[in-house]
Amino acid sequence: MPELRKDPLIGRWVIIATERAKRPVDFVASHDESLPADECPFCEGREAHTQKEILTVRSDGSGPNQPGWKVRVIPSIKPVLRIEGQLNRRGKGMFDLMDGVGAHELIIESPHHISNAADLPQEQLHASLHAAIQRMTDLERDLRFRYVLWFKNYGSTAGAGRVQHTRSQLIATPVIPLRVKEELAGARHYFEDKERCLVCDLLIQEREAKTRIVFESTHIIALCPFAGRFPFELWIVPKRHRCDFNKMQPEELTDLSYVMKQILVRLKAVLNDPPYNAILHTAPFRHPGTRVGHWRTLEDDYHWHIELIPRLTRVAGFEWGSGFYINPTPPEESAKYLREAVVEAEVAAAH
Amino acid sequence: MSELRRDPVIGRWNIIDTDEPAGPSAFEVEHHALGGGKCPFCYGNESLTPPEIYVLRPPQSPPNSSGWTLRVVSNKFPALKIEGELDRRGLGVFDLCNGVGAHEVIVETPDHQRQMADLTHEELVNVIRAFKGRSLDLRGDKRLKYSLIFKNFGLSAGASLEHTHSQLIALPIVPKRVQEELKGAQRYFEFRERCAYCDMLSQDVQEDERVVCENRSFVAICPFMSNFPFETWILPKEHGADFAQIGPEAITDFARILKETLLRLRVTLSNPAYNFIIHTAPIEPRVWEAYHWHMELMPKLTKIAGFEWGTGFYINPTPPELAAKLLREARLPL
Numbered sequence: 262m263p264e265l266r267k268d269p270l271i272g273r274w275v276i277i278a279t280e281r282a283k284r285p286v287d288f289v290a291s292h293d294e295s296l297p298a299d300e301c302p303f304c305e306g307r308e309a310h311t312q313k314e315i316l317t318v319r320s321d322g323s324g325p326n327q328p329g330w331k332v333r334v335i336p337s338i339k340p341v342l343r344i345e346g347q348l349n350r351r352g353k354g355m356f357d358l359m360d361g362v363g364a365h366e367l368i369i370e371s372p373h374h375i376s377n378a379a380d381l382p383q384e385q386l387h388a389s390l391h392a393a394i395q396r397m398t399d400l401e402r403d404l405r406f407r408y409v410l411w412f413k414n415y416g417s418t419a420g421a422g423r424v425q426h427t428r429s430q431l432i433a434t435p436v437i438p439l440r441v442k443e444e445l446a447g448a449r450h451y452f453e454d455k456e457r458c459l460v461c462d463l464l465i466q467e468r469e470a471k472t473r474i475v476f477e478s479t480h481i482i483a484l485c486p487f488a489g490r491f492p493f494e495l496w497i498v499p500k501r502h503r504c505d506f507n508k509m510q511p512e513e514l515t516d517l518s519y520v521m522k523q524i525l526v527r528l529k530a531v532l533n534d535p536p537y538n539a540i541l542h543t544a545p546f547r548h549p550g551t552r553v554g555h556w557r558t559l560e561d562d563y564h565w566h567i568e569l570i571p572r573l574t575r576v577a578g579f580e581w582g583s584g585f586y587i588n589p590t591p592p593e594e595s596a597k598y599l600r601e602a603v604v605e606a607e608v609a610a611a612h
Numbered sequence: 613m614s615e616l617r618r619d620p621v622i623g624r625w626n627i628i629d630t631d632e633p634a635g636p637s638a639f640e641v642e643h644h645a646l647g648g649g650k651c652p653f654c655y656g657n658e659s660l661t662p663p664e665i666y667v668l669r670p671p672q673s674p675p676n677s678s679g680w681t682l683r684v685v686s687n688k689f690p691a692l693k694i695e696g697e698l699d700r701r702g703l704g705v706f707d708l709c710n711g712v713g714a715h716e717v718i719v720e721t722p723d724h725q726r727q728m729a730d731l732t733h734e735e736l737v738n739v740i741r742a743f744k745g746r747s748l749d750l751r752g753d754k755r756l757k758y759s760l761i762f763k764n765f766g767l768s769a770g771a772s773l774e775h776t777h778s779q780l781i782a783l784p785i786v787p788k789r790v791q792e793e794l795k796g797a798q799r800y801f802e803f804r805e806r807c808a809y810c811d812m813l814s815q816d817v818q819e820d821e822r823v824v825c826e827n828r829s830f831v832a833i834c835p836f837m838s839n840f841p842f843e844t845w846i847l848p849k850e851h852g853a854d855f856a857q858i859g860p861e862a863i864t865d866f867a868r869i870l871k872e873t874l875l876r877l878r879v880t881l882s883n884p885a886y887n888f889i890i891h892t893a894p895i896e897p898r899v900w901e902a903y904h905w906h907m908e909l910m911p912k913l914t915k916i917a918g919f920e921w922g923t924g925f926y927i928n929p930t931p932p933e934l935a936a937k938l939l940r941e942a943r944l945p946l
Contacts, residue, residue, distance in 0.1 A: 355620050355811045355815055356617065356618065356620055356836045356837070357617070357618040358616060361616055410919060410923055412918030414917045417915070419917060419918070420915045432919055434925065435616070436625045439625070439924040440923050441924075443924075459705065462704075462705050466704040466705055538917060538918035539918065540918050575767075575768065575769070576770065577762075577887060579764075579889075583758075583760055584787055585783070
């Protein structure tokens with residue numbers, strides 16, 4: 262019998278096909294035509310092909326927009342939102358609109374032409390995540406912005422486009438996106454009832470059950486969520502309760518880059534280099550004067566985490582119409598495959 | 613400067629690229645070749661599907677034999693099953709229930725060669741009657757709360773069989789997306805005592821920038837806050853929450869506008885993969901004065917990336933005013 266499972270955070274139901282469960286071999290990874298490596302604008306030595314850098318990690322004393330960097334943050338080459346101007350909120354009849362003001366930045370995670378972040382040394386992952394924290398902290402100072410989204414698209418079906426070079430992205434928006442609002446409302450609702458954080462409770466339950474845990478380190482846990490929408494969907498969650506990703510402590514960041522490496526290598530091994538999206542879920546900016554009403558308990562009720570979605574199935578009409586997903590692989594099965602992919606993961610971690 | 617536009621019903625903001633609007637040539641289009649193999653929806657292969665639930669066939673022809681003009685069967689690989697109890701239960705912080713529901717396939721024609729856009733007016737009228745008939749029939753089952761009618765055309769839109777068909781899934785819960793829409797419509801109604809969709813129709817018809825086509829009972833528009841390029845909605849002019857209450861005259865007009873819209877999308881976008889979904893009020897509770905049923909058609913042109921997943925905030929590279937203009941100007945085969 263298939264099961265319907267409810268996401269406790271936002272109340273979304275998912276169909277889990279427990280009987281005709283799909284195995285990794287049932288999914289075929291696809292990678293479209295890409296830009297040749299010698300035309301890649303993100304490689305070391307081609308700094309002039311992009312806009313001027315916003316932030317770089319350099320250790321050899323080289324000058325800005327020159328080779329010699331480890332991680333480089335630049336404005337997006339195809340920004341959807343522009344940093345200049347005011348929001349100009351307005352109505353048009355019954356509709357509401359505002360100008361597309363925001364920030365769109367790329368974090369180039371390696372000077373070398375590597376496409377999958379799974380192939381980066383842990384040190385590069387650490388430097389890239391650290392750069393994200395610095396940029397988020399800086400963008401928070403801009404009072405026009407309400408939220409910043411950190412995410413990563415790998416592979417053409419995941420929306421990476423023709424440039425293959427590994428990067429993550431930051432988009433700061435002048436509104437709090439709907440999906441984030443729903444999650445915040447779900448977390449607040451649970452807290453009002455129990456005076457405990459839902460994600461903290463969930464971690465206790467999952468660590469006892471063990472069936473959905475993929476990997477655990479001192480500060481971070483990776484698990485396949487109970488009501489996962491997609492096969493092999495993963496959550497990477499800090500054990501210590503905190504609502505803001507960018508307030509993480511140094512030891513947590515080191516541990517996070519270790520767990521990210523572990524998880525990316527396991528996904529690559531188990532699913533034969535699948536396209537994927539990684540998305541950070543963190544608290545919105547709380548500018549002075551806006552911390553009223555439902556923001557009161559946010560620091561106690563919300564718990565940041567990263568969602569990782571391998572792109573294996575196609576989202577069809579049913580999912581669009583209902584916001585209700587059919588997941589052909591029970592999360593317990595997904596977790597088991599990823600947990601048991603020890604050999605390759607250890608080999609890669611030893612590099 | 614691009615624009616952020618807000619959905620007046622569910623409150624979602626989208627980014628519309630008004631700077632460098634993408635026209636039809638900006639998108640890669642999937643090629644729909646007809647493959648070989650034995651098709652379970654063709655004449656002579658009726659035994660390859662579960663038995664028919666609803667059928668149009670000449671009198672005296674035996675069930676599950678050839679000769680039919682439209683056939684509804686259970687999905688051979690159902691997402692949900694009709695037998696059994698719901699058994700709602702908890703598991704620590706989690707909630708779950710059994711996957712009880714119905715999953716049916718509407719085979720629109722025995723002809724394997726034609727797409728939905730190629731169906732005759734009579735065939736399309738029969739398809740819409742089947743949608744209505746099956747929705748009403750499933751209301752007898754008290755476990756079911758919502759019927760979702762949809763179509764996936766083309767591999768990238770999730771179709772696994774090429775023979776033209778639509779699907780119906782009846783669910784034991786009201787899905788989240790529908791709840792959001794109902795709630796949003798209710799909020800709008802409470803404040804203004806008017807329907808959000810009726811307001812949208814009158815503003816769009818008046819501004820005449822986003823209308824694709826129109827007939828006696830329906831208007832097709834590219835909505836102001838479209839999530840996707842060339843997204844098109846077909847709305848009935850007469851306010852009503854429940855698709856299954858559609859009358860005979862409206863069925864005829866719906867068949868006409870659906871065919872015209874599908875043809876316009878096909879000509880403008882070189883036969884794209886697409887999904888359509890009928891948004892209607894739940895079976896229970898029945899009264900939704902604020903809701904207005906409609907069909908949403910989405911050609912599959914862009915890929916959903918991390919930003920969209922993370923935010924539920926879509927980046928639409930084609931302003932709906934441009935999409936509507938191109939669809940309106942498409943030269944249709946006569």
